[in-house]
Amino acid sequence: MTKFIDLTLNGVSTGAIYAAVALALVLIWRATRIINFAQGAMLMITTYIASAVINSTGSYWFGFVVALLSGLILGAVIERVLIRRVESAPPLNAVIVALGLYTLLVAVAGMIWGNTPRSFPAAFSIRGYDIGGTRVLFAPNDSFIVLVVIAVALGLALLFRATGLGLQMRAAAFQPEVARLLGVRVGRMFTLGWALAAMAGALAGVLVAPSIFLGPNDFDPILIIGFVAAVVGGLDSPPGAVIGGVGLGLGLSYVSGYEGSALVPLAALVILVFVLMVRPSGLFSSTQGRRV
Amino acid sequence: MEPRELARGTGLSVHEITVSFAGITALEHVSVDVAPGEVLGVIGPNGAGKTTLFNVICGFVAPQSGALRWRGEPLGRIRPDRLAALRIARTLQGVGLFPHLTVLENVTVGATRFRRAGLGSALLGLPRSDRDERALRERARAALAQLGCENIDERLPGTLPYAVQKRVALARALVCEPELLLLDEPAGGLDARELSDLAKLVASLGSSVAVMLVEHHMDFVTSVCDRVVVLDFGRVIADDVPRAIQQDPHVLEAYLGRDADTGDGLGAEARATDARG
Structure with a gap:
């Protein structure tokens, strides 16, 4: 029973990180109908930037804020400079550009920071809470992870549901030409979508970095699971991304705890195949079907 | 000729x-x-x-x-x-409404040109952007009322009869005056x-x-x-x-x-x- 509670708590905390990655992918899919294969490399870069800032200033929080801001800027610049050119082209063009960007960013990170993985500090203690004399697998830092992801998800929900900017973003996302006719600056909405997505990605990067090592290729597994979470959640639904992320975090935590961690990637793919077979458009998709 | x-x-x-x-x-x-x-x-x-x-x-x-x-x-x-x-406003063949936005949201998007709050204050949710938002919704409600489309603000277009959808589309075009x-x-x-x-x-x-x-x-x-x-x-x-x-x-x-x-x-x-x- 203790093991079950431990695995559940651990699943919620890793699930929150998957949710942030899934949110990053979903925001970009909603804005521009592109799967951002460069997301892993983008959040790797912002995490390296955070690491450099933390090392030189000694302040975790300064690095944390810089990571989020650099995510915003990186996302906006990438959309404006690279993606804008392929937005109206066939989808494969954007995939190729994103893969090219991935390769480029990984190479650049290796050149600047080297390929040897380094450690990354946690915001709070990673020693589990003591409850009734037993130490659970949930630390103050895990509380921080869960709370900050909830805050970001709520902030995004508020932006989309309750502000005029969110309304314009939702209009631009699904029918850009109609939105344009009504005076919406669709290009700006796309840029903003990418900026917010990259910020969510940057958040996932700094949150997950303490539990893995920070290296040019070390975020790829997180991204694959985040992608599964996004697809399970329906790819265009931010609440779906959060539920998909936490659900996957729980499921994979049980698999890892009861069957062994080697099975985790396989389990993620089994879940993906199963969901796509039962509900091909994902669990929370608002669209009826998707062209493949 | x-x-x-x-x-x-x-x-x-x-x-x-x-x-x-x-x-x-x-x-x-x-x-x-x-x-x-x-x-x-x-x-x-x-x-x-x-x-x-x-x-x-x-x-x-x-x-x-x-x-x-x-x-x-x-x-x-x-x-x-x-x-x-x-x-200049245009309606589209059929209805062309955003299917995933409510009637009021659809018409509010049509009033985008009246937005004053910039990107910054909109993101930060400043009071100015809040006032802006309310004024726009009032315009949208007035345009809907002008076309006899009342009490359907929160409906999705797909749930309304075709003729009503066409009226909403017209309201969305007229709201920008x-x-x-x-x-x-x-x-x-x-x-x-x-x-x-x-x-x-x-x-x-x-x-x-x-x-x-x-x-x-x-x-x-x-x-x-x-x-x-x-x-x-x-x-x-x-x-x-x-x-x-x-x-x-x-x-x-x-x-x-x-x-x-x-x-x-x-x-x-x-x-x-x-x-x-």
Whole structure:
């Protein structure tokens, strides 16, 4: 029973990180109908930037804020400079550009920071809470992870549901030409979508970095699971991304705890195949079907 | 036949527009004008270039040659997102509402040009942006009320009868207070009573609004339009009052004389749609 509670708590905390990655992918899919294969490399870069800032200033929080801001800027610049050119082209063009960007960013990170993985500090203690004399697998830092992801998800929900900017973003996302006719600056909405997505990605990067090592290729597994979470959640639904992320975090935590961690990637793919077979458009998709 | 000269500084003037897609000419030296307070019908067989003409005015299609003037100013290459600020609004064939936004949200998007709060204060949720948002929703409610669409603010378009959806689409176009209203098949799918309501509404738009409508429903066109332009194979073949149009031999020939070859120009228009993505 203790093991079950431990695995559940651990699943919620890793699930929150998957949710942030899934949110990053979903925001970009909603804005521009592109799967951002460069997301892993983008959040790797912002995490390296955070690491450099933390090392030189000694302040975790300064690095944390810089990571989020650099995510915003990186996302906006990438959309404006690279993606804008392929937005109206066939989808494969954007995939190729994103893969090219991935390769480029990984190479650049290796050149600047080297390929040897380094450690990354946690915001709070990673020693589990003591409850009734037993130490659970949930630390103050895990509380921080869960709370900050909830805050970001709520902030995004508020932006989309309750502000005029969110309304314009939702209009631009699904029918850009109609939105344009009504005076919406669709290009700006796309840029903003990418900026917010990259910020969510940057958040996932700094949150997950303490539990893995920070290296040019070390975020790829997180991204694959985040992608599964996004697809399970329906790819265009931010609440779906959060539920998909936490659900996957729980499921994979049980698999890892009861069957062994080697099975985790396989389990993620089994879940993906199963969901796509039962509900091909994902669990929370608002669209009826998707062209493949 | 000759387009009438417009008083400088008023209305829309389309001058000698030519558009071709991959060698197929969709519009050839088309000149059309419409003055404030006037209702202009644009008719013609399928593929005659009616929708392409609208797409040129909206900036979705760039003409190879020719010029547009709006309120006396050259329009140049138009950015569609600037149209609302120029007080040009367009409805789309069918309804064209955002299916995932509520009725009120749909119409509020139409009022985007009245937004004052910048990106920064909108992101930070400052009070200024909040006031802005409320004012826009009030405008949207007023536009819906004007069209008799009350108590459906929170409904999704798909849950409403077709005629109501068309009214919402019209409210979304009117909420930006246009001076040029482009209506693409406004009568499509409406019954006799709804048509007479629509005709009354168009007639009530007032002397400051120029209306251009593409329509197949001839009774509707003759009842609401002050003047009718007939397109055939991308050319203007007639431009006159509705009564004269009905007698015009060229028009009769275009509509009745041949029935096998209407598919020709349609290819060009289908291509235009493709090009818009």
